[in-house]
Amino acid sequence: MTAWNGTDLSGIGAAEELDLESERSDGSLRAPVTLWVVRAGDRLYVRSVKGVDGPWYQGTRTRHRGRVTAGGVRADVTFHDAGPGEYADVDAAYRAKYGHYTSIVEHVLTDAARASTLRLEPR
Structure with a gap:
């Protein structure tokens, strides 16, 4: 596992939204x-x-690589399936960050959404 540097981790982690571009089999990037x-x-x-x-999740399955842009940071990443042991912490992070969107946040806390949890690692 490759670690994020503190500046990029803070910038992306604090961003309200992230743009994700996954890599196609030919190495080109899909639309964000x-x-x-x-x-x-x-x-x-x-x-x-x-x-x-x-659809966007399926796009990450081709090469497990892509690019993210958020919080003033643009980074090439790899996509790693998170394990069930990570779900509780990720659930808590979603509730803490997006809980004010009461009717929407619950959609990322379902079993189906949990199964698609991806950990982003810099490359």
Whole structure:
């Protein structure tokens, strides 16, 4: 696992939204998708409201690589499936950061959304 530097971790973790571009099989980037991003400890995570069937999530499965832009940071990343042991911390981070969106935040706290949790690591 590659660690984020403190500035990038803080910048991305504090951003309200993140733009994610996943890599196609030919190495080109797909169009950016805007997502919520959370920080749990020294790690960054995203989830698909539609779970593993979500189109942007499916795009990450091709090469498990892409680019994110948030909080003044643009970084090439790898996408890693988060394990069930990480879900509780990620749930708590979503509630803490986006809980004021009461009717929306619950959509990223379902079992289907949890199954799509990706950890973003710099490359």
